[in-house]
Amino acid sequence: MIFEKRSTRTRMSTETGFALLGGHPCFLTSKDIHLGVNESTKDTARVLSSLTDIVLARVYSHSTLEQLDKEASIPIINGLSDLYHPIQILADLLTLQEHYGSLKGLTVSWIGDGNNVLHSLMMSLAKLGVNLRIATPKGYEPGANITQEALRLSKQFGTDLQLFSEPLEAAEGSNVLVTDTWIGMGQEDEKNKRLKDFHGYQVTMQGFNNAPRRYPSQSIKYGTSAI
Numbered sequence: 001m002i003f004e005k006r007s008t009r010t011r012m013s014t015e016t017g018f019a020l021l022g023g024h025p026c027f028l029t030s031k032d033i034h035l036g037v038n039e040s041t042k043d044t045a046r047v048l049s050s051l052t053d054i055v056l057a058r059v060y061s062h063s064t065l066e067q068l069d070k071e072a073s074i075p076i077i078n079g080l081s082d083l084y085h086p087i088q089i090l091a092d093l094l095t096l097q098e099h100y101g102s103l104k105g106l107t108v109s110w111i112g113d114g115n116n117v118l119h120s121l122m123m124s125l126a127k128l129g130v131n132l133r134i135a136t137p138k139g140y141e142p143g144a145n146i147t148q149e150a151l152r153l154s155k156q157f158g159t160d161l162q163l164f165s166e167p168l169e170a171a172e173g174s175n176v177l178v179t180d181t182w183i184g185m186g187q188e189d190e191k192n193k194r195l196k197d198f199h200g201y202q203v204t205m206q207g208f209n210n211a212p213r214r215y216p217s218q219s220i221k222y223g224t225s226a227i
Contacts, residue, residue, distance in 0.1 A: 001027050002035065002057040005066075011088070014056055037065065045071035051199070060186070082116060083143075084148070089120040093128070096176060103131035107160075109174035109211065111135045111167045112201050114142035115223055117180050122150035122161075131160040135170030166194050167201055174211040177203045192218055 001014060011027065018025040025059050035044050041064060048055055049072045057065055058079035069076045078086050097103055108125060110118050114136045122142060132154075134142065141163070143148070154161040164170045171177055182198040183191050 001030045001079070002026055002055065002059065003027065003029050003034070003058075004035070007058065007080070010058060014028075014087075023053075024124075040066045042071045044068070046073075049073040080114045080116065080138045083122070084120045085116045086120045086124075088117060089124055092121075092125070092178070096121070100175070105131075106175045107131040107133065108172060108176045108178060109133040109135070109170045109207075110178050110204060111170055112179040112198065112205065113182065113184075114140050115180060115184065118142050118148050121178070122146055123153070126150065126153040126161065128156045129157065129159060133162050133164065133170040133172075133174060135164045135167045135201065137201060138158060138165060140197065167207060171207040175213060179203045195217055 001011070001018075001123070003011065015025045015027060033039065033044060034083065035041060039047075045055075045068045052074065054075045055068065055072065056077040056079045057068060059065055059081050062081035062083035065076060065078055065081050078084055080087075095102065096108075097107065100106060106129075108121065108130055110121060110132065112118070112135075116133075118134065118136075119142060121132060122134075122144070132150075136142070140152075147163070150161055153159075161172075179202055182194045182201070187194065
């Protein structure tokens with residue numbers, strides 16, 4: 001378990017999960033290994049491949065994951081990168097499935113930053129038959145290449161993907177409202193600007209009232225994922 005970026009929930013859930021399934025997790029931070037510094041990423045990937053069965057890496061740059069995957073002979077799990085955050089989305093989808101019983105036909109609204117969490121939603125929801133409505137402030141839209149691929153997936157799987165600038169528009173007719181912190185790790189220097197730019201891009205009761213959809217015969221609720 002390589003953690004360039006720290007996280008209470010991701011560490012505890014993955015480390016506990018490995019142990020409960022009979023595995024032996026090894027927690028490594030940037031202080032424990034010299035990933036890409038004294039030891040190249042290529043060398044690290046080959047060493048870990050010879051000593052472990054699988055690697056979960058929570059890194060700053062997605063290119064680090066790609067290089068690990070290229071050089072390793074064992075599976076590499078993306079625990080988080082600047083481009084995607086798939087294990088959080090898996091936990092979110094599990095939560096929704098437990099709550100609704102089925103994912104197909106649901107509509108999810110994202111209100112906030114066009115960040116790695118949103119990117120993972122965009123790459124996964126269409127494949128599961130889930131519609132997605134997105135509202136981001138100007139200048140904080142999701143990546144153009146990811147948007148293009150998400151639109152292709154939406155067309156392929158027959159779902160609806162729409163992008164808005166106004167949060168209440170995105171919330172209209174939705175089953176689930178999702179947001180994220182405005183200021184992620186490494187963005188502390190942008191705090192004042194982000195607080196201004198993201199004003200209003202949050203989950204509110206007004207947004208809930210604009211999303212009166214029920215499925216199946218259940219109210220929209222606040223919730224949190226396991227990771």
